[in-house]
Amino acid sequence: DGGITQSPKYLFRKEGQNVTLSCEQNLNHDAMYWYRQDPGQGLRLIYYSQIVNDFQKGDIAEGYSVSREKKESFPLTVTSAQKNPTAFYLCASSPPRRNTGELFFGEGSRLTVL
Amino acid sequence: DAKTTQPNSMESNEEEPVHLPCNHSTISGTDYIHWYRQLPSQGPEYVIHGLTSNVNNRMASLAIAEDRKSSTLILHRATLRDAAVYYCILASGNTGKLIFGQGTTLQVKP
Numbered sequence: 001d002g003g004i005t006q007s008p009k010y011l012f013r014k015e016g017q018n019v020t021l022s023c024e025q026n027l028n029h030d031a032m033y034w035y036r037q038d039p040g041q042g043l044r045l046i047y048y049s050q051i052v053n054d055f056q057k058g059d060i061a062e063g064y065s066v067s068r069e070k071k072e073s074f075p076l077t078v079t080s081a082q083k084n085p086t087a088f089y090l091c092a093s094s095p096p097r098r099n100t101g102e103l104f105f106g107e108g109s110r111l112t113v114l
Numbered sequence: 115d116a117k118t119t120q121p122n123s124m125e126s127n128e129e130e131p132v133h134l135p136c137n138h139s140t141i142s143g144t145d146y147i148h149w150y151r152q153l154p155s156q157g158p159e160y161v162i163h164g165l166t167s168n169v170n171n172r173m174a175s176l177a178i179a180e181d182r183k184s185s186t187l188i189l190h191r192a193t194l195r196d197a198a199v200y201y202c203i204l205a206s207g208n209t210g211k212l213i214f215g216q217g218t219t220l221q222v223k224p
Contacts, residue, residue, distance in 0.1 A: 004157075035214075042201065042214040043158070090157050103150070103212060105157030 002027045006091050006106035013078075013085070013113050021076045021109045023091035029104070030096055032074035036060060037088040037108075046089075049074055078111060086113045118202045118215040125221045126192045134187040134218055136202030141182050146205040148212065149176065149187045151198040158201065161187065197222045 004025045013019045023032065031050045035043040035058075045058030049068040063082025068074055074093075078085045091106045119137040126132040138147065146165050150158040162169055162176045164185075169176040175188040189196055199217040206213070 033212075042216045044214070045212070088155070092157070102160040102163070103148070103158075105159070108155070108157050110155075 004091060004093055004104055004106035006089075006109050009107065009109060011109060011111050013111060015113055016080045018080060019078050019085075019111065021078070021089055021091075021111070023074045023076065023106060024072055025074075025093045025104070026072060027093060027095070027104060028071070029093035030071070031094045032068070033092045033094075033103070034058075034064070034066065034074070034076045035090045035092065037090060043090060046076065085111055087111060117213060118204060120200075120202050120215055120218045122216065123219040123221065125223060126189075126196075128194060128222055128224050129191050132189040132192045132196070132220065132222075134189075134200050134202075134220065135184065136186070136215075137184045138202070138204055139183045141204060142206075144206075147176065147178060147182075147185050148203040148205050149174070150201045150203060151196075152201065152217070153198050161200070163205070192220075192222045194222050194224060196220065 007022045033048040034046040036046055037043050044060050046064050047055055047058055047066040049055035052071050055066050055068050063079055065077045089109045092103045094103045146163055148163040149161040151161055152158040162171055162174050164176045164178055177186045199219050201214055201217040203212050
């Protein structure tokens with residue numbers, strides 16, 4: 001079945017380490033997004049990519065990096081520069097003309113910094 | 115960027131209709147109104163979206179005010195599985211970004 005797969009579902013990291021969260025989609029969607037969610041809060045946009053080899057910063061991009069070398073993949077790296085990385089991270093994708101259509105979300109990755 | 119305002123929480127009885135309000139007074143002419151819902155520790159799920167006209171689908175109905183400054187998500191018969199956080203979101207027609215508000219936590223009582 002088509003969908004978005006995020007991995008790992010749970011991840012623990014020591015302070016000062018970089019960690020990469022995987023997001024893969026087989027929906028043939030052009031646009032992909034990374035959101036961060038803190039307990040009891042809404043989603044905040046980290047980065048988004050509307051086409052391969054291109055991406056833009058969202059509202060809270062500091063301390064994060066992304067790449068979009070393939071249409072299917074949009075990995076997010078949480079760097080040591082991110083001061084409060086413990087959070088629930090959600091990846092999403094959307095077909096062309098996204099503002100008129102549905103956004104598909106993965107199941108999320110929960111990162112805990114020890 | 116246009117933002118939305120929703121009540122923090124609402125309660126409903128099972129099998130009764132639920133009206134979830136959303137204010138978006140700074141909406142622009144090209145912004146679409148989307149609704150998503152989220153269960154704990156899961157990704158959000160699409161519910162419905164619209165631009166100007168009211169919309170119906172198998173999950174819910176969306177009533178959009180004539181001036182587009184507010185909208186209401188209508189669940190016709192709430193079930194226990196409808197208990198979730200409901201987000202009213204504006205999809206920017208210019209940038210393509212979705213701007214999430216705080217959402218409304220809906221509790222459904224049996």
